Amino acid sequence: MITVLVNGREQAFEPAADASLAYMLREEAGLIGVRVSCGEGECGACTVLVDERPVTSCLMLAHQAAGRKVTTIEGFGSPENLHPIQQAFIEEQGFQCGFCTPGFIIAAAAFLEENPSPTEEETSIAMSGNICRCGAYPYIVRAVMTAAERLRGASV
Amino acid sequence: MSTTTTEIARFAFVRPDDVAGAVAAGAAAGQGGRFWAGGTDLMLEWQRKQRSIETSIDITRLSELRGIDVGPSEIRIGALTTLAEIERAAAVHPDLETLAAIAAVMCTPQTRTLATVAGNLCNASPAADLAPVLMVLGARITTLTAEGGRELELEDLFAAPKQSVLADGELLTHITIPLGGRRAVRYGRIARTVVDIALTLSACALTLDDQGRIITARIAFGSVAPTPLRAPSGEQLLVGKTLAELTPELLAEAATAAAGDANPIDDIRTSAAYRRHAIRVLTQRALTEAVAQLSVGGDQ
Numbered sequence: 001m002i003t004v005l006v007n008g009r010e011q012a013f014e015p016a017a018d019a020s021l022a023y024m025l026r027e028e029a030g031l032i033g034v035r036v037s038c039g040e041g042e043c044g045a046c047t048v049l050v051d052e053r054p055v056t057s058c059l060m061l062a063h064q065a066a067g068r069k070v071t072t073i074e075g076f077g078s079p080e081n082l083h084p085i086q087q088a089f090i091e092e093q094g095f096q097c098g099f100c101t102p103g104f105i106i107a108a109a110a111f112l113e114e115n116p117s118p119t120e121e122e123t124s125i126a127m128s129g130n131i132c133r134c135g136a137y138p139y140i141v142r143a144v145m146t147a148a149e150r151l152r153g154a155s156v
Numbered sequence: 157m158s159t160t161t162t163e164i165a166r167f168a169f170v171r172p173d174d175v176a177g178a179v180a181a182g183a184a185a186g187q188g189g190r191f192w193a194g195g196t197d198l199m200l201e202w203q204r205k206q207r208s209i210e211t212s213i214d215i216t217r218l219s220e221l222r223g224i225d226v227g228p229s230e231i232r233i234g235a236l237t238t239l240a241e242i243e244r245a246a247a248v249h250p251d252l253e254t255l256a257a258i259a260a261v262m263c264t265p266q267t268r269t270l271a272t273v274a275g276n277l278c279n280a281s282p283a284a285d286l287a288p289v290l291m292v293l294g295a296r297i298t299t300l301t302a303e304g305g306r307e308l309e310l311e312d313l314f315a316a317p318k319q320s321v322l323a324d325g326e327l328l329t330h331i332t333i334p335l336g337g338r339r340a341v342r343y344g345r346i347a348r349t350v351v352d353i354a355l356t357l358s359a360c361a362l363t364l365d366d367q368g369r370i371i372t373a374r375i376a377f378g379s380v381a382p383t384p385l386r387a388p389s390g391e392q393l394l395v396g397k398t399l400a401e402l403t404p405e406l407l408a409e410a411a412t413a414a415a416g417d418a419n420p421i422d423d424i425r426t427s428a429a430y431r432r433h434a435i436r437v438l439t440q441r442a443l444t445e446a447v448a449q450l451s452v453g454g455d456q
Contacts, residue, residue, distance in 0.1 A: 042264070050269075053269045064195075126265060129266045
């Protein structure tokens with residue numbers, strides 16, 4: 001048995017030895033905001049934060065998360081009080097179907113933490129680990145730029 | 157050390173607390189054991205049933221195998237240093253700038269958080285991007301088993317596609333890059349875009365001695381042979397020359413000779429003919445840039 005700090009709450013799990021972190025979060029924790037699309041670390045839909053760094057959770061063994069801090073999209077904001085990145089994605093229409101959106105938002109959060117004042121090009125490159133099948137990329141970049149501006153304002 | 161086996165699991169998962177525990181676990185597991193670090197290749201090979209694993213030995217908690225240390229005569233890179241950490245290592249030492257630049261275009265940001273330098277090397281892919289640049293940096297690797305350790309040249313690690321020379325239970329602990337002389341390290345890489353695996357990669361390193369002569373010249377390739385490859389035929393033409401003697405004609409000749417060492421194949425990514433052509437062009441450009449870098453440095 002392992003314990004993981006998931007979205008601020010200590011939880012116990014009993015994953016199979018070869019289960020992925022993505023599988024455990026979806027099937028055992030019910031966190032279906034963790035999307036599994038390619039399952040091969042290419043598309044970024046399953047991106048979560050582990051100890052504040054972004055990882056493709058489909059490639060990480062669940063057991064490797066023992067004792068660590070994991071944040072999924074469910075840990076970002078709430079319906080009444082959206083995270084600034086979530087708000088910016090809605091305002092800038094940074095999605096169509098929304099399937100890839102949790103992964104994009106988490107990748108953006110990790111990126112902006114490291115680079116709070118990015119250029120559009122830096123943002124595009126930083127989002128290269130996420131695939132949007134609807135092709136909303138220009139809107140996604142705009143959403144991340146808008147979020148960056150707001151987060152900078154909030155921290156002043 | 158914790159051990160987990162469940163009924164539906166098809167391998168045992170063990171997490172040793174230190175390096176000694178890891179090699180003991182490796183010895184106990186024998187042929188069916190695998191050291192599991194970032195697991196970004198292993199997870200896929202396991203799921204695709206390309207590899208049988210009886211025991212996965214999680215080494216990611218072994219903090220002594222992590223990080224980059226710069227000493228007076230060498231740089232030491234811990235086996236578990238992630239691609240994300242390598243990507244940010246340009247400031248650590250100028251000789252790591254090229255390694256950092258290559259790490260920054262490998263796989264994706266969220267996969268680079270997991271993937272480790274030792275994993276990139278030990279999986280022994282002919283397309284392992286870090287291998288050629290570490291080879292031109294003269295890297296050696298240090299390994300450990302329950303019986304003891306050994307050191308070998310990185311270029312001797314690769315046996316065949318996806319096959320290293322390491323024995324069962326042999327753990328790569330760190331990579332050592334010797335320092336000394338004034339060195340320029342350059343590379344050329346062709347891939348469709350970021351995230352893509354390289355079609356071909358050429359890296360070179362030229363080192364000047366105090367008299368202004370090339371004391372070592374190294375050229376190495378990715379994705380043009382069954383393993384990452386040194387290209388000695390091109391190197392020999394450069395050693396002992398002064399910068400003034402490294403004319404565009406000589407660099408072109410060296411690039412052509414180096415490309416002759418390549419042995420590319422046709423595959424889904426591109427053709428052998430394209431790779432053979434591209435590797436020559438990339439090598440010529442990389443050598444030209446390296447000479448330019450050394451020339452500028454000499455004026456300071």
